[in-house]
Each structure stands twice: as structure tokens, then as C-alpha cells.
Amino acid sequence: MGFSTLIDIAGSMFIGGIILLNLLNLNNNLATNSFYYSNYKNSQVDLVILASVIERDFNLIGYSANYNAIKNDSTIIYGDSSSIRFLSDFNNDGNFDTVYFYIGNVNELLNTTNPRDRLLYRRINNNSPKIIGSVTEFKLSYFDGLMNEIHSPIIYNSNVNFIRVSLRVESSFPVDDRYSDAIWKRMTVTTKNIVKK
Amino acid sequence: MSGKISLILILGFSTIFTFYGLRMLESKNSSANNFYFYYNKSQANYSAISGIYLALTNINKISSSWEPSNPTFIGNARVYINLTFPSVGILRIRSIANFNGITDTVIVIAKQKSFSSYGNYYQQFNNVWAATADTFDGAFHTNDYVQCYGNPVFLGKVTTAKGIKLWDNKSFPEFHQGWKLESADPVQFDTSAMRLAAYSNGKVFTDTTKNNRDTNLKLTFLSDGNVKYQWKIGTGAWSPEVTTALSSLSPNGLIMVQKGNVYVQGNLNGQATIVATHKGSSSAGIVYIEKSITYAENPNINPNSDDFLGIVAERRVEIPFDNSRGDIDIHASIFSVAGGITVANYQNYSSAYKMNILGSVSGLKVEPTAKYVYNSTLKRYVPTNGYSYIQKYDRRFDLQAPPFFPKLKVFTPLSWYQGQVIIPNFE
Numbered sequence: 001m002g003f004s005t006l007i008d009i010a011g012s013m014f015i016g017g018i019i020l021l022n023l024l025n026l027n028n029n030l031a032t033n034s035f036y037y038s039n040y041k042n043s044q045v046d047l048v049i050l051a052s053v054i055e056r057d058f059n060l061i062g063y064s065a066n067y068n069a070i071k072n073d074s075t076i077i078y079g080d081s082s083s084i085r086f087l088s089d090f091n092n093d094g095n096f097d098t099v100y101f102y103i104g105n106v107n108e109l110l111n112t113t114n115p116r117d118r119l120l121y122r123r124i125n126n127n128s129p130k131i132i133g134s135v136t137e138f139k140l141s142y143f144d145g146l147m148n149e150i151h152s153p154i155i156y157n158s159n160v161n162f163i164r165v166s167l168r169v170e171s172s173f174p175v176d177d178r179y180s181d182a183i184w185k186r187m188t189v190t191t192k193n194i195v196k197k
Numbered sequence: 198m199s200g201k202i203s204l205i206l207i208l209g210f211s212t213i214f215t216f217y218g219l220r221m222l223e224s225k226n227s228s229a230n231n232f233y234f235y236y237n238k239s240q241a242n243y244s245a246i247s248g249i250y251l252a253l254t255n256i257n258k259i260s261s262s263w264e265p266s267n268p269t270f271i272g273n274a275r276v277y278i279n280l281t282f283p284s285v286g287i288l289r290i291r292s293i294a295n296f297n298g299i300t301d302t303v304i305v306i307a308k309q310k311s312f313s314s315y316g317n318y319y320q321q322f323n324n325v326w327a328a329t330a331d332t333f334d335g336a337f338h339t340n341d342y343v344q345c346y347g348n349p350v351f352l353g354k355v356t357t358a359k360g361i362k363l364w365d366n367k368s369f370p371e372f373h374q375g376w377k378l379e380s381a382d383p384v385q386f387d388t389s390a391m392r393l394a395a396y397s398n399g400k401v402f403t404d405t406t407k408n409n410r411d412t413n414l415k416l417t418f419l420s421d422g423n424v425k426y427q428w429k430i431g432t433g434a435w436s437p438e439v440t441t442a443l444s445s446l447s448p449n450g451l452i453m454v455q456k457g458n459v460y461v462q463g464n465l466n467g468q469a470t471i472v473a474t475h476k477g478s479s480s481a482g483i484v485y486i487e488k489s490i491t492y493a494e495n496p497n498i499n500p501n502s503d504d505f506l507g508i509v510a511e512r513r514v515e516i517p518f519d520n521s522r523g524d525i526d527i528h529a530s531i532f533s534v535a536g537g538i539t540v541a542n543y544q545n546y547s548s549a550y551k552m553n554i555l556g557s558v559s560g561l562k563v564e565p566t567a568k569y570v571y572n573s574t575l576k577r578y579v580p581t582n583g584y585s586y587i588q589k590y591d592r593r594f595d596l597q598a599p600p601f602f603p604k605l606k607v608f609t610p611l612s613w614y615q616g617q618v619i620i621p622n623f624e
Contacts, residue, residue: 041231044232
């Protein structure tokens with residue numbers, strides 16, 4: 001009688017322990033996934049907001065409210081794989097403004113765990129640059145009228161007809177050593193106001 | 198006892214599951230909302246853009262006085278289209294689209310492009326073929342097949358209403374910016390507006406005797422901004438030569454010969470458009486280019502040159518036969534309503550010369566300018582008599598044109614404004 005009770009107790013402790021460990025593990029996984037997907041959602045939201053800004057600004061390359069002032073030659077002053085400077089009537093007053101998109105150094109975001117994240121800046125004329133987002137990739141590619149890639153750097157009056165923009169946003173902190181990310185790519189964001197050659 | 202503990206355990210884990218479950222559900226919903234927002238925003242933008250194209254198609258293809266009936270439904274989007282004409286030849290279209298509660302606005306300024314913005318624009322090729330040593334620069338359009346004999350070179354984008362036709366299997370045309378099919382827009386224009394402008398602030402030469410005779414005008418442009426001219430009515434004598442400032446002869450730059458012909462040459466300093474109309478006469482409406490006509494400031498050297506010349510012939514533009522002339526340079530945008538650029542008796546030239554055109558050529562048809570034979574050493578067709586057509590597009594014509602130069606009827610977008618940044622509003 002006593003021996004069987006001991007066996008019962010030992011057995012139930014063993015089974016109970018296994019169940020408890022499983023439950024704890026399940027709880028841990030739930031928590032991890034919950035935080036990961038929450039991070040993922042935040043990355044997606046950040047990406048959508050950033051994409052809205054990029055789409056709007058790049059769609060206005062070469063635009064002027066004064067249609068008589070629209071430039072015959074290229075409105076892209078300089079471009080490379082991670083920055084671009086172009087002319088655009090940003091405030092719709094008929095005068096061209098210089099708009100400069102570029103990414104900062106990784107050292108500017110030392111407070112985050114992500115080693116790849118950088119700030120994306122936009123500067124209009126000689127005003128101080130504004131931060132419009134945090135990205136791990138901001139890649140630009142340039143193409144001529146036949147969709148042949150033009151190697152950067154792009155200088156003024158290059159035969160650029162199309163620009164491909166690629167963005168990658170990652171979470172600042174990892175969950176379980178995983179950074180959640182979201183990617184956005186667009187070709188020909190900018191074609192409508194560029195004078196085709 | 199163990200039952201209570203079990204119950205407590207179950208309640209505890211249910212609470213934990215509920216907490217995390219709700220959190221994960223919230224993330225899932227937010228992700229879905231984020232996706233829907235971007236989808237709706239994109240659809241609103243595309244619908245607004247579709248509204249623009251709908252307006253342009255109706256105005257260009259159906260009726261220039263088309264009015265939108267608002268709202269228009271494009272898919273599930275409600276689109277409002279508004280048209281205004283800020284000035285002659287300029288159209289402003291505003292398209293506002295609403296899709297699932299998100300609104301986007303696109304504003305386009307469209308312009309009736311000048312024919313001069315095309316390097317070459319032809320209604321038909323007829324029995325003529327673009328050939329070896331012919332070079333076409335700038336946008337090239339024909340409402341016919343692009344007929345190629347040998348290896349003509351097309352430096353700009355080529356559009357054709359029908360396609361490409363090769364003379365034989367030894368023909369290899371070069372399309373440096375590719376080619377594509379595009380709908381036809383006829384080569385036509387109305388001289389009445391030009392006539393009004395010429396009478397109001399330009400210069401008109403016509404039969405002042407009112408005997409319905411042809412009027413001929415000789416124009417020689419000078420690099421100092423002056424122009425020498427003589428005219429004659431019918432078979433009468435030429436008038437004494439007059440030298441005057443171009444701006445005095447024609448303040449708005451338009452020089453029209455009503456029912457007659459123009460003989461033009463020289464070195465233009467200023468802006469002018471020369472028009473020769475026929476008014477039914479078979480011997481009128483011709484512009485003759487006897488010798489080179491060039492700009493005082495070559496835009497190839499100085500892109501800021503403000504010299505522009507338009508030549509509009511209601512019948513044709515002709516290079517008269519002159520075997521001693523040699524190469525000829527023509528700096529102008531040419532519009533020939535019933536023909537093209539003709540080289541008279543091209544097959545009788547003793548050699549092949551170059552006709553260097555800096556500008557654009559638009560006309561009813563491509564005209565022959567040289568005779569070709571097949572060279573078995575070079576393995577291509579080469580010109581032997583007449584003039585090779587070497588045309589370089591004047592890039593200034595992308596946005597500027599000679600005064601009162603003919604325009605296409607269709608409106609082409611000049612600028613696009615999509616200025617809204619729509620940010621999602623998440624809790």
C-alpha cells in the first residue's frame with residue numbers, strides 16, 4: 001500500500017513536471033511570437049508610411065506648378081545607389097526646389113541593437129535635413145529609355161528615364177535573435193514628370 | 198486538493214493564453230489593416246490616374262469638347278473629373294478618386310504638342326523607303342509602316358501605327374531606343390489661325406492686284422538680325438531688294454505668302470516661321486531651299502541659342518536641282534502639308550551629298566532624296582546620287598517651338614501632380 005502510493009506520487013510528480021515544462025515552454029513561445037509579430041506589424045506600418053512619403057516625393061521629380069518652367073534637360077542633379085538629389089517644385093509655387101534624399105551612418109543609431117539600421121533623411125534646398133524614417137536598406141537603380149541599367153553615380157543630364165526604389169525596414173530590437181523586416185520595391189515611381197530622351 | 202490545484206492551473210493558463218491570444222490577434226488585425234490601407238490608398242491613386250487617362254482619351258479621340266459626367270465609376274472607385282483650359286492649347290485635368298473611404302487627387306497639365314517636338318512625323322511612307330546612310334534623330338512617328346531599305350538609323354524612339362517593313366533580308370535598320378505601335382494622329386493643321394496672326398502682327402505677302410496670281414518671295418536671313426527680301430506677283434519683275442530688321446518686317450515672327458512660294462536661305466538671327474499657302478493653285482504652296490539656311494548661333498554649340506525657324510509649306514518643301522551645290526545644311530523645323538522634303542531630280546546629281554537637317558520634319562509623306570545601289574564589298578546599300586538624309590533633332594524643341602508652328606490636335610501630359618501623402622491612422 002505505501003509503496004504503491006509512493007509510486008503514484010512519483011509518477012504524478014513526473015507527469016506533472018513534464019506538463020508544467022511543456023506549459024512553460026508554450027508560454028515562452030507564445031510570448032516570443034507575440035512580441036515578434038508585434039514588431040513585424042510595427043515594421044510594416046513604418047514601411048507603409050515611408051513608402052507613402054517616397055512615392056509622393058519621387059512622383060514629383062521634375063514637376064513644376066508653372067508648366068512653362070518644366071525643364072527640358074535632366075532634373076536629376078546627382079544620384080548613386082543610396083542617395084539622390086533632384087529638382088522638384090516641392091511647395092507648388094512654380095519655383096524649382098532641390099530635394100536631397102540620403103541615408104545616415106549606422107553610428108547614428110547606436111542605441112538600437114540592430115547593427116544595420118540607419119536614418120533616412122530628406123533635405124529641401126538649404127534647410128536642415130529632416131528624418132523621415134529608419135531603414136536598413138535604401139537602394140536606388142537608374143534605367144534609360146530601353147530599361148538598360150545606368151551605373152551610378154548619375155550626373156546631371158544623364159539619360160535617366162526610370163528609377164527603381166527599394167526599401168527595407170527592420171525592427172530596432174530582436175526577438176529571439178530575429179529582427180522582423182518588411183520590404184518595399186517600386187519601379188518607375190518617377191516617370192511621369194521626367195522628360196524622356 | 199489536487200483537483201483545486203488542477204483547476205487553478207487551468208484557470209491560470211487560460212488567462213495567459215487569453216492575454217497573448219488577444220495580443221496576437223491585435224497584431225494580426227493591425228497587419229491586416231495596414232495592408233488594407235496600403236491597398237486602398239494604391240487603388241485610389243490608380244483610379245485617379247485612370248480618370249486622367251479617361252479624360253485624355255475622350256478629348257483626344259472622341260471630342261475636344263467632351264465633358265465628364267461626375268461621378269464616374271472606375272471599378273469600385275468613385276472618380277470626379279474636372280477640366281479647365283488655362284490658355285490656348287493647354288488643358289488642366291483634375292481627377293479625384295475615392296476608394297473605400299480613401300481619397301487621392303491627381304492634377305495633370307496637358308499640352309497640344311508642336312509637330313516640331315517630333316524629329317520626324319509622317320502620315321505615310323508611300324513608295325519611299327528609309328535607307329542606308331539616312332539618320333533620323335528625335336522621336337519618329339508615322340501613321341504607316343516604317344519602310345526600311347538597307348540600314349537606316351533611328352536614334353530616337355520610333356512609333357508607328359502599322360509596324361516595320363523591311364525591303365529584303367539584307368536590310369537591318371537600327372532602332373537605338375526601340376520602336377512600338379501607337380495610334381495614328383493625322384498630319385493636318387488649320388491655316389486660319391496662322392492667317393489671323395500673320396495679318397494682326399506678322400507680315401503677309403499676297404497678290405495686291407487682286408488678279409489671283411501667285412506671289413513669290415525671296416528671303417535671305419542675315420546674321421545681324423536683318424533680312425533681305427524681294428517679291429514678285431505673277432510673271433512680273435522682282436521688286437527692289439529691301440533690307441530690314443526681322444522684328445520690323447514681322448514683329449511676331451510669322452511671314453506668310455498667300456497663294457505663292459518662298460525661296461529661303463541665309464543665316465537667321467531671331468525667330469521666324471515662314472508659311473507658303475496654295476489657295477488652290479497647283480504651282481503655289483512651295484518653300485524652296487536653294488542654299489543652306491542656318492542659325493546665327495548653332496544650338497549644338499550654344500544650347501541657349503534663341504534662334505528658331507519654322508518652315509510651313511502647304512504643298513511641299515523642295516531642294517531645287519543644283520549639281521554644284523554640294524552638301525546643304527538646314528536648321529529649321531519643317532512642316533509640309535501635302536508632301537515632305539523633296540530633292541528635285543535627285544537621280545541626276547553626279548554624286549551623293551549630305552542634307553544635314555538640324556531640327557524636325559513633319560509631312561504627309563516621306564520623299565525620295567537619293568539613289569542607292571548595293572555594295573557587295575561593304576555588304577550594304579550605299580547612296581550614289583542625290584542627298585542622304587541626315588537629321589539631328591534640335592532638343593530645344595522638346596519644350597519650345599518656332600512662332601505659331603503647327604500643333605498636334607491631341608493633348609499630351611506635360612506635368613503630373615500627385616501631392617497627397619496619406620498616413621494610416623492606427624490606434
